[in-house]
Amino acid sequence: MDIFGSETPIIGMVHLPPLPGAPGFDGDRGAIRDRLHRDASALESGGVDGIMLENFGDAPFYPDRVPRHVVADVAALAESLRERVSIPFGVNVLRNDARSALGVAAATGGAFVRVNVHTGARLTDQGLIEGTAHETLRLRERLDADVAILADIDVKHSAPVAERPLGEVVSELVERGGADAVVVSGTGTGEAVETDALDAVVEARDARGLDAPVLVGSGVTPETAPELLSVADGAIVGTALKRGGETTNPVDEAAVERLVDARPH
Numbered sequence: 001m002d003i004f005g006s007e008t009p010i011i012g013m014v015h016l017p018p019l020p021g022a023p024g025f026d027g028d029r030g031a032i033r034d035r036l037h038r039d040a041s042a043l044e045s046g047g048v049d050g051i052m053l054e055n056f057g058d059a060p061f062y063p064d065r066v067p068r069h070v071v072a073d074v075a076a077l078a079e080s081l082r083e084r085v086s087i088p089f090g091v092n093v094l095r096n097d098a099r100s101a102l103g104v105a106a107a108t109g110g111a112f113v114r115v116n117v118h119t120g121a122r123l124t125d126q127g128l129i130e131g132t133a134h135e136t137l138r139l140r141e142r143l144d145a146d147v148a149i150l151a152d153i154d155v156k157h158s159a160p161v162a163e164r165p166l167g168e169v170v171s172e173l174v175e176r177g178g179a180d181a182v183v184v185s186g187t188g189t190g191e192a193v194e195t196d197a198l199d200a201v202v203e204a205r206d207a208r209g210l211d212a213p214v215l216v217g218s219g220v221t222p223e224t225a226p227e228l229l230s231v232a233d234g235a236i237v238g239t240a241l242k243r244g245g246e247t248t249n250p251v252d253e254a255a256v257e258r259l260v261d262a263r264p265h
Helices: 029-046 068-084 098-108 133-143 166-176 195-207 253-262
Strands: 010-015 050-054 089-092 112-115 121-124 127-130 148-153 158-160 181-184 214-216 234-237
Touching: 010 029, 010 253, 029 050, 029 068, 029 253, 050 068, 050 112, 068 089, 068 098, 089 098, 098 112, 098 133, 133 148, 148 166, 166 181, 166 195, 181 195, 195 214
Parallel strands: 010 050, 010 234, 050 089, 089 112, 112 148, 148 181, 181 214, 214 234
Antiparallel strands: 121 127, 121 158
């Protein structure tokens, strides 16, 4: 993707601890900001091409719109991130608040957002979530925001409401939904993507002649990166970049370097 300046960009995750108002918040906003700075610095020094900021610690998640105080905290942290790194960054507001993510990105200089359910509908632990592409794209136009939409297909921690031909789903996500990139993930956070599923999405994209990169959205490791990134156009990586391979641990710069070095050149 052009925004990353790499043929196979690696986007590193900053999984934020619980924010104020979430059940696990420990009362220290400063500690959250310090953790963000340390993780972001380790990701950039390790060689990733972009950073994704996500309110990962806020479980149980709101299904769509998050409260205003969450938006305010994410915006403040995104602005702090912008001041710390020179590589592109993006925002994901869980579980599916695309409008808040887009607003934060537009206000703070973010280059992209991830949208878990952009078109169609999915059954999740938050209940039925329906895509709001019609609102997200119109908001992007109103804000005149140069923010790319990375949209999941068959997003992790969810199930389809009904089975549909993959070619139709991919086509509608990009052509009718206006997604700038398609994200393919495993069944859960850190879970590997099935290579057959990844191949099928790329083949469906190519068969329809769509100009949209396909990114792997979970489970990429130094061992699997060469094979996955010989098919996909990039990856969003979190768990494999953390100390001990634990999603909630701090970023391990050496692990970042290993994964970045493992991608095809």
